[in-house]
Amino acid sequence: MNERYEQGMAKLMEIDGAAGEAVTRSLEDVCPDLARYTIEFPFGDIYRRPGLDLKSREIATVAALTALGTIPQLKVHIHGALNVGCSKEEIKEVIIQMAVYAGFPAALNGMFAAKEVFQERDSGK
Amino acid sequence: MNERYEQGMAKLMEIDGAAGEAVTRSLEDVCPDLARYTIEFPFGDIYRRPGLDLKSREIATVAALTALGTIPQLKVHIHGALNVGCSKEEIKEVIIQMAVYAGFPAALNGMFAAKEVFQERDSGK
Amino acid sequence: MNERYEQGMAKLMEIDGAAGEAVTRSLEDVCPDLARYTIEFPFGDIYRRPGLDLKSREIATVAALTALGTIPQLKVHIHGALNVGCSKEEIKEVIIQMAVYAGFPAALNGMFAAKEVFQERDSGK
Amino acid sequence: MNERYEQGMAKLMEIDGAAGEAVTRSLEDVCPDLARYTIEFPFGDIYRRPGLDLKSREIATVAALTALGTIPQLKVHIHGALNVGCSKEEIKEVIIQMAVYAGFPAALNGMFAAKEVFQERDSGK
Amino acid sequence: MNERYEQGMAKLMEIDGAAGEAVTRSLEDVCPDLARYTIEFPFGDIYRRPGLDLKSREIATVAALTALGTIPQLKVHIHGALNVGCSKEEIKEVIIQMAVYAGFPAALNGMFAAKEVFQERDSGK
Amino acid sequence: MNERYEQGMAKLMEIDGAAGEAVTRSLEDVCPDLARYTIEFPFGDIYRRPGLDLKSREIATVAALTALGTIPQLKVHIHGALNVGCSKEEIKEVIIQMAVYAGFPAALNGMFAAKEVFQERDSGK
Numbered sequence: 001m002n003e004r005y006e007q008g009m010a011k012l013m014e015i016d017g018a019a020g021e022a023v024t025r026s027l028e029d030v031c032p033d034l035a036r037y038t039i040e041f042p043f044g045d046i047y048r049r050p051g052l053d054l055k056s057r058e059i060a061t062v063a064a065l066t067a068l069g070t071i072p073q074l075k076v077h078i079h080g081a082l083n084v085g086c087s088k089e090e091i092k093e094v095i096i097q098m099a100v101y102a103g104f105p106a107a108l109n110g111m112f113a114a115k116e117v118f119q120e121r122d123s124g125k
Numbered sequence: 126m127n128e129r130y131e132q133g134m135a136k137l138m139e140i141d142g143a144a145g146e147a148v149t150r151s152l153e154d155v156c157p158d159l160a161r162y163t164i165e166f167p168f169g170d171i172y173r174r175p176g177l178d179l180k181s182r183e184i185a186t187v188a189a190l191t192a193l194g195t196i197p198q199l200k201v202h203i204h205g206a207l208n209v210g211c212s213k214e215e216i217k218e219v220i221i222q223m224a225v226y227a228g229f230p231a232a233l234n235g236m237f238a239a240k241e242v243f244q245e246r247d248s249g250k
Numbered sequence: 251m252n253e254r255y256e257q258g259m260a261k262l263m264e265i266d267g268a269a270g271e272a273v274t275r276s277l278e279d280v281c282p283d284l285a286r287y288t289i290e291f292p293f294g295d296i297y298r299r300p301g302l303d304l305k306s307r308e309i310a311t312v313a314a315l316t317a318l319g320t321i322p323q324l325k326v327h328i329h330g331a332l333n334v335g336c337s338k339e340e341i342k343e344v345i346i347q348m349a350v351y352a353g354f355p356a357a358l359n360g361m362f363a364a365k366e367v368f369q370e371r372d373s374g375k
Numbered sequence: 376m377n378e379r380y381e382q383g384m385a386k387l388m389e390i391d392g393a394a395g396e397a398v399t400r401s402l403e404d405v406c407p408d409l410a411r412y413t414i415e416f417p418f419g420d421i422y423r424r425p426g427l428d429l430k431s432r433e434i435a436t437v438a439a440l441t442a443l444g445t446i447p448q449l450k451v452h453i454h455g456a457l458n459v460g461c462s463k464e465e466i467k468e469v470i471i472q473m474a475v476y477a478g479f480p481a482a483l484n485g486m487f488a489a490k491e492v493f494q495e496r497d498s499g500k
Numbered sequence: 501m502n503e504r505y506e507q508g509m510a511k512l513m514e515i516d517g518a519a520g521e522a523v524t525r526s527l528e529d530v531c532p533d534l535a536r537y538t539i540e541f542p543f544g545d546i547y548r549r550p551g552l553d554l555k556s557r558e559i560a561t562v563a564a565l566t567a568l569g570t571i572p573q574l575k576v577h578i579h580g581a582l583n584v585g586c587s588k589e590e591i592k593e594v595i596i597q598m599a600v601y602a603g604f605p606a607a608l609n610g611m612f613a614a615k616e617v618f619q620e621r622d623s624g625k
Numbered sequence: 626m627n628e629r630y631e632q633g634m635a636k637l638m639e640i641d642g643a644a645g646e647a648v649t650r651s652l653e654d655v656c657p658d659l660a661r662y663t664i665e666f667p668f669g670d671i672y673r674r675p676g677l678d679l680k681s682r683e684i685a686t687v688a689a690l691t692a693l694g695t696i697p698q699l700k701v702h703i704h705g706a707l708n709v710g711c712s713k714e715e716i717k718e719v720i721i722q723m724a725v726y727a728g729f730p731a732a733l734n735g736m737f738a739a740k741e742v743f744q745e746r747d748s749g750k
Binding site: 546561589 | 667671672676681684687693695698714715719721722724725
Binding site for chain 4: 291
């Protein structure tokens with residue numbers, strides 16, 4: 001594998017941990033190339049960039065995924081946000097704020113996703 | 126006017142300044158109630174909450190508006206992000222990152238909005 | 251032309267009037283078939299159905315187009331809503347309500363569209 | 376609790392009944408503030424406004440939620456629409472009409488949600 | 501039934517087979533008219549048009565449904581694409597490409613849908 | 626510059642020609658890194674993949690961008706589709722078909738974009 005992949009995988013493990021690895025593994029038998037791109041571009045290219053700290057990057061991602069309503073990826077990145085230093089309180093504030101920009105249904109569905117992730121982690125995963 | 130409105134208007138002026146005031150003024154002759162809600166709920170209730178700093182709140186908003194593609198509001202909040210302490214670099218990082226979550230067209234249209242706002246401000250508005 | 255087209259065109263004229271006719275005419279040189287479908291299915295099949303009055307149908311359409319942010323069609327249907335008996339007040343209420351379900355940017359952009367339509371009509375079109 | 380909350384809770388009970396109360400209760404342990412905002416702004420501020428009857432408000436909401444594809448909230452508001460006087464026939468007409476504006480997948484997924492709600496109610500909930 | 505319906509049903513069976521028929525059957529007790537429109541307009545009017553071959557039409561549909569994130573309909577049309585001559589490889593390429601235009605979450609959710617459909621068919625449905 | 630960039634730029638020129646180059650040039654003074662990613666990932670990684678011909682790739686892209694309503698990028702890729710061998714007729718068929726999946730407003734706005742691109746090209750660009 002190439003350098004972008006190696007560096008992306010290291011960054012993916014730093015941010016998302018087991019939850020991120022599970023996504024790429026579940027792609028292995030259907031489309032390993034999409035798994036590779038998911039590591040190379042987002043994690044090898046983007047999250048490794050200087051100019052914005054990881055905590056702010058996860059705040060941006062949680063905001064966007066709540067607004068777009070893509071719940072499985074939101075759950076992975078709520079794990080990620082907690083892993084890189086966001087508090088539960090901060091994550092909930094981001095999700096509440098999305099009621100303003102994407103409407104209450106988006107915020108409610110995001111908060112229910114957060115509730116599930118918090119419960120998983122509190123019960124020792 | 127009530128307390129939520131007064132406090133919301135103060136917060137709106139702190140964050141968005143003239144760009145935010147222009148939005149509410151342009152609603153005055155068609156629907157002053159929507160202008161009032163726009164001040165009371167987002168700015169009186171949400172942005173005044175403790176638990177997340179204003180800079181992180183604007184990062185979340187710039188991310189969501191880029192992902193959703195609502196350009197007029199994105200431009201107001203790029204002003205807002207700069208006003209509360211985000212650097213141009215940080216704003217550009219948030220927008221680049223949206224290529225991952227909402228696709229390249231969303232990121233490109235967001236970056237062109239940022240370019241316009243930066244040019245307005247560099248030319249003394 | 252067939253019966254669905256004839257009946258659809260009559261319904262289109264009843265609801266949208268000149269604003270709707272302008273849309274189909276602007277398609278004539280690029281894709282008359284899409285113009286035909288736009289008359290046959292929405293207006294020939296759907297708006298002619300019993301079971302929901304035209305005023306309620308336009309309320310549903312104004313709500314959806316505000317939420318989806320497709321402004322040119324929203325403007326046509328704000329004309330339509332006024333033509334079939336909605337008051338300006340009722341249209342504004344529908345648009346305000348979309349702040350709850352699709353967020354404030356969608357509601358604001360919808361209200362600015364309404365402002366333009368109201369001004370066109372007040373100035374004798 | 377404040378007046379907007381009290382009035383909002385009364386309006387929520389009038390419109391959504393048990394289905395609405397279940398939503399706010401499920402937020403209680405993760406984010407009671409979002410539950411409170413969900414009552415204060417949509418129900419305390421918006422649904423209590425004069426200028427549009429409750430039946431028309433629920434038609435607008437069912438239209439928007441079908442178009443946006445947020446199914447859990449759509450189901451709550453199909454209950455709401457029935458509670459404030461919409462017939463099943465009228466709700467189905469609104470959902471069919473969304474095929475025109477948001478495409479057939481949105482209309483089909485909305486209709487399957489309606490089918491579930493109708494079955495729940497027919498079976499004594 | 502009319503000619504558009506008869507021709508649409510034949511086209512639906514040619515493209516989607518059992519998966520498409522299941523959709524229309526599940527609508528029968530709640531809204532047979534929406535089932536009829538789903539056959540008449542998409543399959544009776546659109547897919548029967550000359551000017552674009554069926555394989556290209558299914559590529560367009562798989563692309564759009566992946567981008568829009570409407571998974572139940574995407575699964576039906578992955579069946580459809582395979583039925584009219586697309587290879588699994590081609591379908592996966594279309595879904596990978598959506599990472600560029602609609603973001604990685606849309607592409608990932610689309611690929612998981614493809615994985616399910618491929619498994620159903622490999623196991624003798 | 627790296628190999629992915631060089632190969633991506635060659636592919637971009639093959640597909641989009643001047644229209645694509647104009648996009649990357651307009652990013653140069655605000656965010657050259659986003660211009661570089663736009664060349665490396667979509668064109669260096671994705672469009673160069675075997676397994677789907679370029680004409681089918683542009684059909685997928687025109688479908689998705691019509692459904693998502695991102696008009697500036699749609700116009701670039703209508704140029705691209707024509708450049709790699711799609712006929713005007715085929716492009717119009719893809720756009721008409723989006724009325725089924727994303728609704729008539731998306732199809733109408735897509736067709737008006739096509740009309741503009743066709744006129745530009747007919748007038749010697």
